[in-house]
Each structure stands twice: as C-alpha cells, then as structure tokens.
Amino acid sequence: MKTELIALDWGTSSLRAYRLGAAGQPIEERSLALGIMQLDGGDAGFEGALQQACGDWQKADPHAPLIACGMVGSQQGWREAAYVQAPLTAADLGAALRPVERAAGMPLWLVPGVIQRGALPNVMRGEETQVFGLLEERSQEQGSLLIGLPGSHSKWVTVEQGRLSRFHTFMTGEVYGALLAHTILGRTAITRDAFDAQAFERGLRVAQSSDGRGGPLSTIFSSRTLVLTGALSGEAQPDYLSGLLIGHELMAMRALCQASADQPIVLIGNGALCSRYLWALEHCGFESLSFAPQATVTGLWTIAVNAGLVGAASGGYGHV
Amino acid sequence: MKTELIALDWGTSSLRAYRLGAAGQPIEERSLALGIMQLDGGDAGFEGALQQACGDWQKADPHAPLIACGMVGSQQGWREAAYVQAPLTAADLGAALRPVERAAGMPLWLVPGVIQRGALPNVMRGEETQVFGLLEERSQEQGSLLIGLPGSHSKWVTVEQGRLSRFHTFMTGEVYGALLAHTILGRTAITRDAFDAQAFERGLRVAQSSDGRGGPLSTIFSSRTLVLTGALSGEAQPDYLSGLLIGHELMAMRALCQASADQPIVLIGNGALCSRYLWALEHCGFESLSFAPQATVTGLWTIAVNAGLVGAASGGYGHV
Numbered sequence: 001m002k003t004e005l006i007a008l009d010w011g012t013s014s015l016r017a018y019r020l021g022a023a024g025q026p027i028e029e030r031s032l033a034l035g036i037m038q039l040d041g042g043d044a045g046f047e048g049a050l051q052q053a054c055g056d057w058q059k060a061d062p063h064a065p066l067i068a069c070g071m072v073g074s075q076q077g078w079r080e081a082a083y084v085q086a087p088l089t090a091a092d093l094g095a096a097l098r099p100v101e102r103a104a105g106m107p108l109w110l111v112p113g114v115i116q117r118g119a120l121p122n123v124m125r126g127e128e129t130q131v132f133g134l135l136e137e138r139s140q141e142q143g144s145l146l147i148g149l150p151g152s153h154s155k156w157v158t159v160e161q162g163r164l165s166r167f168h169t170f171m172t173g174e175v176y177g178a179l180l181a182h183t184i185l186g187r188t189a190i191t192r193d194a195f196d197a198q199a200f201e202r203g204l205r206v207a208q209s210s211d212g213r214g215g216p217l218s219t220i221f222s223s224r225t226l227v228l229t230g231a232l233s234g235e236a237q238p239d240y241l242s243g244l245l246i247g248h249e250l251m252a253m254r255a256l257c258q259a260s261a262d263q264p265i266v267l268i269g270n271g272a273l274c275s276r277y278l279w280a281l282e283h284c285g286f287e288s289l290s291f292a293p294q295a296t297v298t299g300l301w302t303i304a305v306n307a308g309l310v311g312a313a314s315g316g317y318g319h320v
Numbered sequence: 321m322k323t324e325l326i327a328l329d330w331g332t333s334s335l336r337a338y339r340l341g342a343a344g345q346p347i348e349e350r351s352l353a354l355g356i357m358q359l360d361g362g363d364a365g366f367e368g369a370l371q372q373a374c375g376d377w378q379k380a381d382p383h384a385p386l387i388a389c390g391m392v393g394s395q396q397g398w399r400e401a402a403y404v405q406a407p408l409t410a411a412d413l414g415a416a417l418r419p420v421e422r423a424a425g426m427p428l429w430l431v432p433g434v435i436q437r438g439a440l441p442n443v444m445r446g447e448e449t450q451v452f453g454l455l456e457e458r459s460q461e462q463g464s465l466l467i468g469l470p471g472s473h474s475k476w477v478t479v480e481q482g483r484l485s486r487f488h489t490f491m492t493g494e495v496y497g498a499l500l501a502h503t504i505l506g507r508t509a510i511t512r513d514a515f516d517a518q519a520f521e522r523g524l525r526v527a528q529s530s531d532g533r534g535g536p537l538s539t540i541f542s543s544r545t546l547v548l549t550g551a552l553s554g555e556a557q558p559d560y561l562s563g564l565l566i567g568h569e570l571m572a573m574r575a576l577c578q579a580s581a582d583q584p585i586v587l588i589g590n591g592a593l594c595s596r597y598l599w600a601l602e603h604c605g606f607e608s609l610s611f612a613p614q615a616t617v618t619g620l621w622t623i624a625v626n627a628g629l630v631g632a633a634s635g636g637y638g639h640v
Binding site: 153179 | 495541565
C-alpha cells in the first residue's frame with residue numbers, strides 16, 4: 001500500500017516511526033532507541049537516525065512527506081520549531097511547521113511546541129499533537145474537555161470548541177523519581193514491580209485530608225516516618241508516595257481548573273500510569289472519565305492535513 | 321577552670337564538643353568532621369572519635385559527665401535512644417537518657433529524639449535539645465511560642481507553657497537540593513554564592529499568589545519556563561526556586577499551625593538560612609519575629625541538670 005505520510009514521534013529517549021496510508025491509516029510502525037539524547041547531534045546524526053528508522057519507506061515512496069513532533073523540534077533537537085502561543089487550533093499548528101531541508105529526499109516538517117504566556121509561562125512539546133489527535137478522534141464532542149497527560153511532567157489541558165485554550169504542568173513524575181533516588185526517602189523504600197493498591201489509596205487519602213494542607217513538602221516525610229514506626233512496609237512506601245504526590249497534583253489541578261465533579265476528563269498515555277490517575281480521579285470524586293492509549297498518530301495526520309502536506313482528513317486510527 | 325559537663329552535638333556530618341564549667345558556662349569548643357556517617361561504626365569507631373574530640377578534657381577531669389544529642393542516638397548511631405512521645409518537657413527528656421557504658425571513663429548519656437504519634441507520625445532528633453535550650457534562655461516567656469528550625473528538614477515546633485506540644489516537618493531543603501541536582505530544573509540553573517534578593521522575593525510572591533494554589537509540584541516548573549522565555553536569568557533561578565519552596569512551606573505552616581499574624585515566632589539555626597526565613601515570614605505578614613543563632617549548648621546543660629548529671633541549673637550561655 002502506498003505511503004501517504006511518514007509520521008514520527010521523536011522524543012528525548014525514543015523515535016517512533018509510522019507509515020500511514022490513505023486517510024491516515026497506519027500500515028507499519030517501528031520503535032527505535034534513537035531519542036535526541038542518544039544522538040551525537042548535528043545533521044549527520046539526525047539524518048542517520050531518520051534513515052535507520054524509515055530509509056526504506058522513503059526509497060519505496062520518494063514523494064511521501066515527512067512530519068515529526070516532540071523534542072526533535074526543541075533547542076536541543078534537529079532544528080528549533082518556535083513555540084506557537086495558546087489558545088490555538090490544529091490549523092495554527094499546521095501553519096507553523098518548521099521544515100528541515102535535507103541533502104536528499106523530502107524535507108522533514110517539525111511540529112512546534114505550544115507556549116502559554118503570562119506571569120508563569122508554560123510550555124509543552126509533543127503533547128499538543130496528542131491533544132489534536134484526540135479531538136479528531138472524538139470530533140462529535142463539543143463544549144469544554146479536560147485532557148490529562150500523565151508523565152514525568154504531567155499536563156492538564158483545557159480544550160474549548162476545538163481550541164487548546166490553556167494548560168498546567170505538574171512535575172509529579174520527575175519529582176517522584178528524584179525523591180526516591182536522591183533523598184532520605186529512598187533509604188527505607190524497597191522498589192518492586194507489583195502495584196500496592198492499598199498503599200497508593202492511603203497516599204491519596206492523606207493528600208485529601210486535613211493533613212494534606214501541609215502540601216507535598218510536608219506529607220512526603222510521612223512516607224519515611226510510617227515505615228520507621230512500622231505502620232507501612234518499605235515495599236509499600238513507593239506506592240504510598242505515588243498516591244501522595246498524585247493526590248496533591250489532582251487537588252491542585254481541581255483548584256486551578258475550577259473543575260466540577262461532572263467535568264468530562266480524558267486521559268492519554270501509558271496504560272499503567274493512566275490507571276493510577278483514573279483511580280485517583282475517581283477517588284477525588286470526578287464522574288466523567290475516559291481513557292485513550294495514544295493519539296499521536298492521528299494528531300500528526302491531522303496537522304499534516306492542516307498544513308496541506310496530505311489530502312483531506314479522515315483519521316481516527318490510533319493503532320497499527 | 322574545672323569541667324562540669326562535656327556536651328556533644330553529634331550529628332550526621334559533624335561532631336561538636338563543648339567543655340562547660342560552673343552553671344553551664346562554655347569554656348572551650350571544638351568542631352570535627354566526625355559525624356556518624358564519617359565513622360566506620362562499632363564501639364571502636366565511636367570511642368575513637370570521642371577520644372579525638374575530648375580525650376584530654378576527660379583526662380584532666382575524669383569525673384566530668386558526658387552527654388550527647390543528635391543522630392549519635394539514632395538506629396545508625398552508637399546506641400539507639402528510643403524516641404520520647406510529645407507533648408513533653410525537659411524533665412521528660414532528662415529522665416529518658418540512654419547511657420553508653422564505655423571500657424574506661426564515664427558513660428556517655430544520649431538524649432532521645434521526640435516522636436509525635438498519629439495518622440502521620442513525625443520525628444525529630446537533635447532539634448528537641450535546641451528547643452529546650454531556647455526555652456531556658458527565654459525563661460521569662462509564657463504562653464504559646466512557635467519555633468522554626470530551618471534546614472534540610474525544617475521543623476516547626478509549638479511550645480505551650482514550657483512543653484513541646486506538637487511539631488511539623490517540611491523537607492524543603494533536601495527537596496531544593498534534589499530538584500537542582502537531579503531534575504531538569506538544574507539544566508538551566510547557574511549556582512553562585514551571591515544571594516539574589518529580588519529573585520527570592522519573586523518566588524515568595526508566586527507561592528502566595530493565586531498561581532500558588534498549584535502547589536510546589538506545579539510552580540517549580542516556572543523556574544525553568546521563566547528562564548526559557550528570558551524572564552529570569554539562570555543565575556537567578558536557584559534563589560527564585562528557594563523563594564518558591566520556602567513560600568509554599570510558610571503558607572502550609574500557617575494553615576497547619578493556624579498561626580495568626582501576631583504569633584510570636586523564633587528561628588534557631590544557621591544565620592544565612594534563617595535570614596531567608598525571617599524575610600519570608602515578614603513577607604507573609606508575621607509581625608513578632610526573633611532569631612537565636614543556636615541553643616544546643618544550653619539545651620544539653622538543661623537536660624543534664626534535669627537528669628541529675630550536674631548541679632542546679634542556671635544556663636543561658638549560648639556561645640563560647
């Protein structure tokens with residue numbers, strides 16, 4: 001089947017390549033450990049990675065356009081695709097793609113990140129593509145939608161009438177990692193693969209309790225003292241800490257977004273992490289929850305259509 | 321002058337030894353890099369450090385009693401002096417000293433730490449001695465006093481009628497260090513010795529603003545985005561982050577302690593760090609502030625008196 005678009009999700013630690021056919025249908029997918037931090041930098045390094053990911057696709061269909069989102073468009077990436085200001089639509093993103101001219105073959109079009117100016121500026125790069133992918137897949141929805149993208153830097157994005165209107169960032173995932181690896185909390189914690197639901201929920205409850213008014217700087221210390229006093233096992237400490245931090249994030253998100261219990265919320269991302277957030281959101285009393293495993297492919301197709309790189313949109317294919 | 325008491329402040333990274341004369345007057349002071357983390361452990365390691373610190377004092381006055389506070393009495397210390405439960409007085413601490421019998425010479429008496437039981441237990445070890453030292457020095461004061469001990473784990477201690485009644489811990493200092501050293505925030509931050517008062521105050525203002533409702537997990541990200549957008553220099557980022565975190569700590573402390581603007585507050589500790597906190601407390605509207613550089617020596621003397629190791633109290637000497 002003919003390649004209509006080569007779509008790349010090119011982040012810090014990985015490069016995912018998708019070969020899309022008519023109407024954005026995914027035909028083939030590859031994942032390589034060639035994130036921008038794994039590359040030497042310079043045109044040669046990026047070009048080499050691109051060839052490795054999809055040189056054969058380009059050879060077979062030399063006129064297939066290429067588009068990429070993620071950190072490849074950052075200052076540390078191949079070229080910088082300057083931030084576009086929120087509020088914005090998929091058309092605004094499509095109009096602001098930054099081309100990388102290559103020695104041979106079609107240019108690579110970079111999707112810009114999004115900036116929200118103000119007293120405390122906020123930025124995203126990569127998440128905007130998922131947001132517009134999700135909107136394309138749920139085109140029937142109107143009104144206000146709150147989209148959560150959990151991760152090392154969780155994003156909470158408000159969408160109104162198809163516009164990405166504003167967003168917040170919480171460094172929850174990265175803080176969690178740094179606390180366990182580089183503070184006294186790690187001395188008593190024992191990490192394992194199993195998920196301790198009871199410990200996680202206990203953390204959530206504390207964050208929502210009157211003790212939670214102390215905020216994370218205060219409550220995290222309890223993840224140590226509960227172990228010292230035998231009220232929590234070292235094995236349960238990581239999930240308790242996770243519940244604490246996610247609980248604080250959701251309490252703060254609710255205040256910042258003034259979100260009511262019936263606010264429709266969709267989570268996008270990693271299944272295991274989204275499960276934790278779905279549980280936590282339910283625990284906080286939110287009633288209208290749903291989940292999308294990923295929306296990047298549809299987002300890249302939608303933006304490419306808006307940029308005129310490919311023909312009329314249809315989309316709605318999230319998976320190979 | 322005769323040695324009445326050998327008083328040791330023996331923490332994780334240092335050992336401070338004080339030779340005290342009549343009525344607890346300090347005669348001589350030494351500071352050694354022989355904290356419990358620098359020692360091999362075992363009786364020989366601790367005994368060697370003790371000899372190095374004050375072997376000559378013991379030889380000159382073989383009957384002078386020895387007392388120590390701090391992490392030397394923790395599970396990782398010489399012996400564990402089990403926590404005493406709050407609320408408590410100096411007499412309760414004096415009655416709970418744990419002796420270390422030595423092959424030769426007087427026993428070393430370890431001051432126990434303090435535990436506050438409850439849904440979220442809280443512990444301190446070393447700060448209790450400073451608190452009772454301060455109370456001894458300010459014996460004229462009645463009513464409720466709030467004592468702040470800033471540090472890697474800040475403590476906020478409420479004292480009522482001479483009793484240490486309750487306390488809170490904030491991991492502000494350690495979190496600050498981990499964020500700069502081990503998260504993306506460190507990539508743009510440039511550390512220097514000078515204090516950027518304007519950046520610090522900007523952080524304080526944000527923590528108290530409506531944006532501050534996002535809590536530290538959210539606001540800390542602005543220490544990066546402000547640099548990315550040119551609104552803050554990399555050199556100013558560390559003090560901005562410090563202002564943010566201390567601001568969040570104080571807002572939470574006020575809520576937890578239900579502290580009013582005229583609540584008397586005393587800070588004990590390192591001068592530079594206490595200056596930041598005094599500034600921040602003023603910024604938060606607190607009106608009755610004072611500062612004590614240290615109170616450990618008076619505290620050790622007071623507890624020794626309460627334990628009957630030395631004669632009637634007088635105290636009030638904080639410095640050599």
